Amino acid sequence: MELRSIICGVGSHLPVRVLTNAELSRKVDTSDEWIVARTGIRQRHVAAEGELTSDLAIQAAVKALASAGCAAADIDLIVLATATPDLTFPATAARVQAALGVTKGAAFDLQAVCSGFIFALATADNFLARGQAKRALVIGAETFSRLLDWEDRSTCVLFGDGAGAVVLEARTKAEAGARGVISTFVRTDGKLHDLLYVDGGPSQTQSVGKLRMVGNAVFRHAVEHISGAMLEACARGGVDIADVDWFVPHQANQRILDGVARKLGIDAGKVISTVALHGNTSAASVPLALDVAIRDGRAKKGDMVLMEALGGGLTWGAALVRL
Ligand code: UT7
Numbered sequence: 392m393e394l395r396s397i398i399c400g401v402g403s404h405l406p407v408r409v410l411t412n413a414e415l416s417r418k419v420d421t422s423d424e425w426i427v428a429r430t431g432i433r434q435r436h437v438a439a440e441g442e443l444t445s446d447l448a449i450q451a452a453v454k455a456l457a458s459a460g461c462a463a464a465d466i467d468l469i470v471l472a473t474a475t476p477d478l479t480f481p482a483t484a485a486r487v488q489a490a491l492g493v494t495k496g497a498a499f500d501l502q503a504v505c506s507g508f509i510f511a512l513a514t515a516d517n518f519l520a521r522g523q524a525k526r527a528l529v530i531g532a533e534t535f536s537r538l539l540d541w542e543d544r545s546t547c548v549l550f551g552d553g554a555g556a557v558v559l560e561a562r563t564k565a566e567a568g569a570r571g572v573i574s575t576f577v578r579t580d581g582k583l584h585d586l587l588y589v590d591g592g593p594s595q596t597q598s599v600g601k602l603r604m605v606g607n608a609v610f611r612h613a614v615e616h617i618s619g620a621m622l623e624a625c626a627r628g629g630v631d632i633a634d635v636d637w638f639v640p641h642q643a644n645q646r647i648l649d650g651v652a653r654k655l656g657i658d659a660g661k662v663i664s665t666v667a668l669h670g671n672t673s674a675a676s677v678p679l680a681l682d683v684a685i686r687d688g689r690a691k692k693g694d695m696v697l698m699e700a701l702g703g704g705l706t707w708g709a710a711l712v713r714l
Pocket of ligand 1: 644
């Protein structure tokens with residue numbers, strides 16, 4: 392019996408504290424003008440002291456469960472994408488599972504940095520399609536503020552904290568109709584690992600480390616690989632990119648969103664952008680943007696949505712879903 396995964400609930404959560412460009416420009420040698428012109432970012436949310444990745448993930452998951460109209464008891468898989476786990480181990484997903492009261496199935500973290508949500512969605516979709524789980528929480532949650540070198544103006548202005556989650560449910564093809572995850576595409580090129588990395592970790596330095604990025608090189612790869620991933624997901628799904636209703640990109644830089652839209656001839660009005668308000672929240676950015684588009688009434692049940700991301704690894708990917 393062929394199974395299809397349906398997105399039946401979406402939720403997100405942002406820390407209360409907002410850090411504006413103006414405030415940042417009092418701490419490092421930057422300006423609101425530079426940040427807005429080069430990235431489109433105007434502000435980002437930053438977790439409070441003691442507020443952890445798991446706390447953000449739990450809030451987003453609770454909202455996704457409510458929007459799906461299902462209980463924690465119905466969940467039998469949690470895949471949590473993060474590059475900023477609470478601890479080196481156990482997985483942040485284990486903490487989230489316990490806090491939500493989920494008592495069935497597996498819960499694990501997945502590390503693909505900014506592409507994490509796309510990789511997590513593809514992973515959960517495969518579990519569901521094989522009948523190995525019935526209802527999954529797929530979460531992207533980050534406290535990237537904890538990885539930043541606040542003296543490095545070329546990176547500290549870019550990132551923010553947050554979480555987003557979806558409930559993915561297995562249905563038979565007959566039940567699903569046209570809805571569901573139509574195709575996914577994920578890719579890693581480890582030769583490019585030193586373009587975007589954290590210079591610490593348990594094995595190499597026995598420390599957490601700070602984020603380092605060769606920004607302009609990553610930028611060039613981003614436009615090329617994201618466009619390729621989007622076309623590949625459409626080809627795998629047998630869908631013409633012109634038939635996509637909403638593009639939900641990873642929110643790294645407005646210039647990347649614009650560059651990809653230009654390259655693929657996409658109407659800018661179909662691209663969901665939260666980069667101005669959230670900055671780059673890594674694995675959280677795609678589900679955060681999806682939640683915004685659903686809550687403000689743009690993306691509706693039955694719409695075709697194409698999500699995409701690129702991040703450290705380098706990793707990149709895309710997921711085509713009919714809501
Ligand atoms: O989410 C994972 C994927 N990440 C991305 O996709 C990020 C990709 N990269 C980018 O978005 C862009 O490369 C950045 C926003 C990071 C940088 O923009 P850019 O246009 O590539 O600038 P640049 O790195 O080439 O730097 C241009 C200039 C430099 O000065 P000089 O050497 O030309 O004098 C930098 O020192 O801008 C300077 N600069 C800044 N100036 C003011 C760099 N950061 C800042 C800053 N404020 N915050």
